[in-house]
Amino acid sequence: MAEQDELQSEQLEAGDEAGGGDELRGEAVRPVSFEELHWSQVWQLPVLLLGIGMFVLGVWLVLPADVKHDFDGKLKSAREYLHANNLDAAAQTLADLNPVLFNSDQGTAAHEAEYWYIAADLNYLQNAGDRMIQTQTIQENNKQILKYYDDAVGLGAELGPQAIKRYAETLIALGRMDQVRSVIDQLKDDHMTRQEIFKRLVAHEFDRRWVTDGKGLVSLIAEYSEMLEHLGKADRVVEDVWLTDMRAALMLEAGDGEAALDFLLKRIQRLNGRASDRQLAGLTVKLARAYELEGELESAKRYYQLVQQHIERDDDLNADIYTGLGRIALAGSDPQGVQQAQAYFATVVKEYPLGIQSPYVGALLGAADCEARLGEFASSVEHFRQAAQMLSEQARPGDRRRDEMLDVVQSHIRFASENKEYEQALEYLKLLRPLYGKDLPARVLLSFATTHEKIGEQAAAKAAAIDPRETGDASVARVASFKRRNKEGVIHFGTAGDYYLEHARAVTIGDNAGHGESLWKSAENYDRANKWEDAVDVYAEFVKTRESDPRRVRAMNHLGRALFTLGQYKPAIEKFSEVVRDHPRTIEAYEARVMLAKAYEKEGEVEKALRGLEQVVVDDPVVTPDSKQYREALIELGRMYYKQIGKDDGAAEQAIETLTKGVERYGSDDEGGVLRFMLADAYRKSIPAIDQELSRKLTNKQHLELNAERSQRLKKAQEYFHQAKTDLESRPEGTLTPLEQMYLRNSYFYKADCAYDQQHFPLAIELYEEAARKWEHDPSSMVALVQIVNARCELGQFQEAKLAHDQAIWQLSRIPEEAFNQPGLPMTRQHWEDWLRWSSELNLFKMNSKKGNVMPVSQ
Template sequence: MDGPTDPVQISQASGKAAGKGSAAHQIKWAEVWHAPVLALSFALLTGGLTLAVLSRPAPDHESQLQRVEHLLTIERPEDAISLLNRSLHPYESRGELDDAQHRNFHLLVGRALYLGQLALGLDVEENHRRILEAYVEAERAGASLNADDNYYLARTLISLGRVDQALLRAERQPRDQAERWLDIQRRAINRDIDHPGGDQSRALTTLSAFLTDPRTSEEERAWAAARQGRVLLDMGMAAGAIDRLLRDLQRVSPKAGEERARLLILLAEAYLAEGRERESRLHASQALEMLPHTSSLHPEAILIMARAEEASGETETARERYGRVIDRHFEHNATVRALLGLAETEAFLGSTIESIAAYRQLRDELDAGRGHRDVSVEGVMRSLLRRYVESFQREDFRSALAYAQIADSLYEASQVPPEVLLAVAEARSELASGLIEAGSGDPLAPRGIAGLDPASREEARRHLIAAGGYFQRHAEKMVLRDEERYASSLWRSADAFDLAGSGDRAMRAFLEFQSGFPGDARQAEARFRLGQLYQSRGEYRLASGFYRELIEGKDPEVKNVGLFADLSYVPLAQCLLLDGREEEHEEAERLLRMVVDGRVVREPDPRTRRDALVELGKHLLITGRYAESARLLDEVLRRFPTDQERALNRFRLADALRLEAEEMGRQLDGSIPDHQRRTLTSQRRTRLDNAMGMFEKVIEELESRPRASLSAVERESLRNAYFYRAACAYDLGDFTTAVRYYDAAHERYANDPASLVALVQIVNAFIEQGQLDRARTSNERARRYFASLPDDVWDDPYLPMDRTQWERWLQSTSRLYAMQEER
């Protein structure tokens, strides 16, 4: 029936506050009753509900109340609730019922709601609370609860955790209703034992009274003895449990198979807790002998046997028993404990993959809401962390990570324990370190992922980003708990993000560290790495500030400055060269020369000297001081043969030799004495020969590596090495070799505008050889290719085609036209 909201309703959802009317106890109806003619509203009365005013004469309230009572007697609580709502509540809410009717109304509301919820098989706290309110109001109004109502109220009080009040109500049960008294006692005991927050001491007191009461049957005493044993075990009183259970077993008939087996299983568990595995196995075996395989106790007995075997060192046998519980009794909650046992025994036996699989299955069962009294989320987490430590200590970091990740997945993100966050972070960090160490062939290379192959680089980056995030979360958990651990995890977070190339996150962490721990020994390194991060972002002024502070030692609080002051000279010079004015370029060169000459680095570091040699060599190359550049770059190659940038440094050296040879060529074009000309010609040829050989080695080395592993600078150097190798042959006058090399360059870079250089130089080489027909054909090919290119491609300053090549092509084209005209 649709219409106005019914104030007396049953709720199906717990945990939500319900509205409250003037005198009604409003309960949400749990679900639609199975009776096809009845549909009750789910809404709650929130006050001020307007009900239809009945136009008929005032009803006979007494007869209505009697009718409600009759409906409850014949087990029709739904109709009783409907009648209370429509025929009595409007008058009760307006205060029109007399005292006796008011009293009976609330008494019947409590009774109807209790029986209604019972009929639906519900156990909802909101409903229990409304039932209690109704009975309390009835008693306040002077009602005397009969045996049924006292029983209903006692059960309701137990459901609400008010066990003491429920036990007092139980004493009001007539002596001839022993079953109800026993039921309340049993429910009170179970509530205290099984419900979180239960009072185990009170449970023992209730059990003692239960066991000594003459109304308790032998079967019920056996149940109470088992419950008493469980409480003692849960309270850590295994010795007391053993003594009590040994006496109780004498009172239970051997024919009472199920109940006797239950006590034997508890006795086996108590002996196991005492470390007496032999007695534990004996009693578990006795329980198994008297239990059918279909008994719910059967898997519990197998479980105790497996645990006793595991404790005795019979790990393989224990593993088999745990597996039997899982395979044969999967629907039983003992499976949850068996999965934990299986996971631990598999790990002990070295079957790590199987152990991880068992832990994952256990996690899934816990997520699905299944449980076992001996298995808690925290207990599983502790077990997983023990496996993590074992794997970590044997440097099996992948397994360590798997265990830590399962522990992580047991919790909501905000609830993950700090030790789990740290475990995940450390395992990720170690995996990344392993990839970095395995992929670095240069002991002087900066620690990082840049030198790794693409697959390893991406894997290491993922591990580092994840490690940084978990270290950061651990640091946040430690802020108010442990300052030392907070600092450590914050630092490791910054370090991981930095290595992964996540500059923004690394910078935030280093800045937090710098401001939060001014006296920490790592302050100098933090400032140095902040300088590097700003430098990588192109913020050279900010980076220079950090480097200068370290070099000049302005902050007396910063400790251990020496090494990082030394390391700051080269990057400061780089910043000045990239962003400075002419006078700052001069300062940069001065700084680099100071490092190269050994005048400033107090603790010699080969990386610092190497970097200074390379940077100064590059600077001299750019500024046209080719001979000195070549000398420095040659020293780099000789002293650091395994340097990760050896191909680039060899290219730079070859280019310096090539450009020095060009400079010599210009001198030879002038007027100089013959003996100088002979010397200069020989030196020029040597420079070109050496440069050509070096370009050849650059090509071989870079072509041997996967193209995806090459940096942008390496790809550009490889391209230019092809063209400069050919240029050296051309300048040596070896035009046949030059054509061959230019053909190779054109074929390798057919779709690159740089290939025009090759086509043009082939034309020039053929003219130099007098092969005019081939020169014309090649020239037409070059012109067609030139015409196909847009003008903006020549804006690239790194194309290996400078003014000299354009001038040569123009001259060659003019010669070809002139020869054609002569014909």
């Protein structure tokens, strides 16, 4: 048998090594039965079965056990934490419970209902102090509270009285008054809960009284009063005092002292004997306030002091009493009364800082008012600032105490303005900004506007007082101060324009006259601030919207001027033309003609400009030579004729005629120097036409007459140049405009030119030397040096001419070539040609050592 087994094993091994030897040999393999197998051949099977069993056991062991959760215990713990006011522990318990409860099949609807019930109570308690604040976050929390309670009820929970009150209070915070009413209506049998909810509703509406008309609140108070029948005597008197206090407060806040007196006198008597002394004390303070409102200050003072005698020193009611006594002391306005009032208010501020719902804000305002009256400006501003900060941070919209502060501050703004302390008035005004933010009341906007305008006017007046052109002081410090004052004025005028425009927008519907006035003032201040784009916009709005306003035509003129200043000449022409066409006999039309002429000139339509001005100054029955309009037209006409000399043959004569009138009428005014220069230059520029006539074949008489006219005109030109120089030099240095500065400089040279053209060469040399000294650092000095050379040569003084020529060459080397391109330089082509001619001839001269003079060498 052993041999047979060994043989069979060898056959099997041989078959394996052959890779299927049976098939290779073509022989079938006989199946071997289990009984035929030896144990050594199947020992692996038990091991395999044991491994599988152990694997199954391991898997079974690591599977989670079916743990039974104590949801009842956990929820009970969370509820107990709430009762102990341990909100953090309650919140942590719910947080731990949430993923297990809502992901387990052991939790029931009752468990989930209790969970949401507790979550709602927790959320309510966590936000108890902020519930009524109208922010998005708080309101979202309030909505979450309602959702949790609703979820709890939906899962079968029944809310208890406390939860119902919380639910109702949350509805009140969200402003869902209809739903609150529905909750109250469902509590017909639970009088206590119903009353508590209704009381919360009344209290909430009382807090919102600033933004309601009060009628609904009065109805609620009456309705609440009817709900108190079930209360016992002690509880009833508490509610009666509360309602009495509330109704009296409404009357006092409405300023109805008489109604408050009638009401409180009756109610205090009814409550006397039922209410405690402390309860009656609060009502008596309101009675004193009612007497105060009615002007019965002695009665008010007596009741304030009566109450004070029966309460403790640390009683909060003292704050109301001291504040009332302070107002009474302040009513006399005498210095002693103001000081006494200041002491009362200071006591409240120091000892009873109870916040926004107490008299603290009133005491701050009273203290600031006293300090302002006593001239303690800095401390006054600080107390006003504190009051404004408290009101802006905590007061609800519509809080009338803001208006109270506004009235007090405005009184001091008016006082400061009446005393021309506009900077102080502005500091008071700035205190009002935190109260209203961007939504300033119309009267505050107007105060800002007028105050900035007054400060601008003050700055402009101070600038005028130190104007170097008027004072003769052109020191660096004075000029800097003058510019600073002007800049300050411009800034305030611009700000005033902004505020006036904002005020106009605010009163567009309710105050038509105020709208028109502020719109006009806005544009006017933009004008003064040189804010031309803004001025254009506002004047255009005024013209469009104020059709019946008598200032509309004037606004059209101002609009045209602003457009002109911006270089928009064609639109300006349209506006000025409209005024002249539609309102021809108005002062504005004559003013428009002057500006229309300037605009036409800018557009190159000089003839239209001249014709328009001539209509004003020639035989107009309305405009007289004494009027501002005539003056502007005449001066502008003279200037235009002057600029046309050389372009129009008759311009010189017309300029002389017009400018002569101008000098005769307005020569002593500020324009005198400029008018005399233009007249002198018109005479000078008329000489080439006379020289051209002299070059023609004339009779001896004609020749003599023209020469006499030429000489006369040059003398007049010389005389007027001298007057122009004197006028302009009388103005402080540094105060002349660039044009006036050029006219002053050229007066020196043209005056010398007139002497030269008359062949008065010695005088011309003297005048040129004066000009050269005066303007040695200016390119125009070359005119004087060149003309000195020419004049010396004309006199035959060739040695002196050579020296002058060398000096001119040296001066020429010092001056950049581009400097001679500046406009208005009094050096013409003729000057250069004459100098070049004489330079050429001087180079041919040689010194005669015997005679000591220069003689020309014959060619």
